[in-house]
Amino acid sequence: MATDAPLSTVPLLDAGLPAGVHGGFTTRAGGTGRAPFAGLNLGDHVGDDPARVAAHREALRRSVRADVLVVPRQVHGADVVEVVSPPATAPEADALFTRVPGIAVAVVVADCVPVLLADAGGGLVGVAHAGRPGLVAGVVPALVAAMRSAGARHLLAALGPSVCGGCYEVPQAMADDVAAQVPAARARTRWGTAAVDVAAGVRSQLDALGVPARDLGRCTVEHDDLFSFRRDGSTGRSAGVVVLA
Numbered sequence: 533m534a535t536d537a538p539l540s541t542v543p544l545l546d547a548g549l550p551a552g553v554h555g556g557f558t559t560r561a562g563g564t565g566r567a568p569f570a571g572l573n574l575g576d577h578v579g580d581d582p583a584r585v586a587a588h589r590e591a592l593r594r595s596v597r598a599d600v601l602v603v604p605r606q607v608h609g610a611d612v613v614e615v616v617s618p619p620a621t622a623p624e625a626d627a628l629f630t631r632v633p634g635i636a637v638a639v640v641v642a643d644c645v646p647v648l649l650a651d652a653g654g655g656l657v658g659v660a661h662a663g664r665p666g667l668v669a670g671v672v673p674a675l676v677a678a679m680r681s682a683g684a685r686h687l688l689a690a691l692g693p694s695v696c697g698g699c700y701e702v703p704q705a706m707a708d709d710v711a712a713q714v715p716a717a718r719a720r721t722r723w724g725t726a727a728v729d730v731a732a733g734v735r736s737q738l739d740a741l742g743v744p745a746r747d748l749g750r751c752t753v754e755h756d757d758l759f760s761f762r763r764d765g766s767t768g769r770s771a772g773v774v775v776l777a
């Protein structure tokens with residue numbers, strides 16, 4: 533089997549983005565990686581072959597018909613960077629937005645929530661990586677605020693696959709700390725212990741800001757076609773990506 537054949541494009545889960553916006557969420561499908569990165573690993577910080585990751589990212593760029601793909605160095609913070617031209621080095625941030633057609637912005641995840649934002653007016657797109665720290669830090673509200681300051685009037689959000697509340701067990705004290713900041717994130721595992729539902733927390737943040745959100749609601753831990761750090765430890769990363777056509 534031709535696992536090293538050049539990649540053309542990769543399949544994306546549909547994010548229901550408005551007209552004039554391309555994007556979505558990757559799965560493991562469409563890549564050439566081998567265990568423990570089997571499939572379409574897009575993370576360049578997990579120990580995979582850099583050339584293979586670069587080829588996967590290039591295929592992702594082609595898939596959304598972008599001129600350039602910008603993936604930040606993610607640090608679980610709440611900083612937002614506007615991308616105005618192709619950067620020489622990856623920006624250090626967990627949220628990016630742009631008003632430039634052809635510049636695709638993406639985040640990589642393996643259980644954290646990838647969030648896409650698009651202005652239905654067509655002038656701005658953004659992306660955020662929201663794990664438990666980013667939820668508490670407010671990375672998604674920070675992105676909404678930045679995009680509105682830049683002129684967005686009718687934002688829509690899409691949440692990609694992530695670990696669900698029923699699978700994301702944490703110590704009780706940690707669950708309490710998160711819920712003190714974001715009550716909607718309080719959850720129980722399917723086996724009855726303390727948990728965090730990051731996606732529910734992000735949805736509540738978007739709802740409070742009046743941003744309609746679509747959640748694919750697919751749990752990374754429960755589906756083998758998605759990378760999951762909680763399930764597998766050393767593994768690859770999927771992406772959420774968005775670009776103005």
Ligand SMILES: [Zn+2]
Nearest residue numbers: 696699751754
């Ligand atoms: Zn789950």
